[in-house]
Amino acid sequence: MEVLKKLPEMDLTDNETGCCPRFHPEKWHDQIMNLENYQFVKVFTKSMLHMPLNMGKVFSKTMNEITAAGADVKDKYLILSRDLSAWKAEHYFLVEKEVQGLENTKLSGDFFTSVYEGEFKEMPTWMKDLKEKTNGKGLETDDFMAFYTTCPKCAKHYGKNYVVLFTKIKKDKN
Known part of the structure; x- marks a missing residue:
């Protein structure tokens, strides 16, 4: 499989809600993406048994700081989330x-x-499905992160709740 060096572009103007743009899954499905050339900021949220408690507040604050710094990415967005524990x-x-x-x-x-x-x-x-897919392709994987493509309100509006799972491919030790 070809490794994509660029994340898929998104049409941020395809946005009926004024919040999250419509997500087009075909560009993201069953791909290998290299994230080496991308810059991220990392933040943490609290959870109770994996249910987020302060996600809205933390995300709003983080997005405000990113915007104030002029660090918004203009043709795409990506927030990867990973549970560290139930908390x-x-x-x-x-x-x-x-x-x-x-x-x-x-x-x-x-x-x-x-x-x-x-x-x-x-x-x-x-x-489990993603693990089986990657194993079926002869790939060994490590850890999972999720890209929740829309907030719950926008998912309800668009009628689809797409989630992109990312799993890191382990490098061959040979």
């Missing part, structure tokens, strides 16, 4: 440049992606 999650916001006052980081490696649609309670099933 805490980390989130990686794609940015154009480093943002003072936030933890700036990069993600290394290639990631296999697959798009799923449905309720968040399906996440364990989706993760």
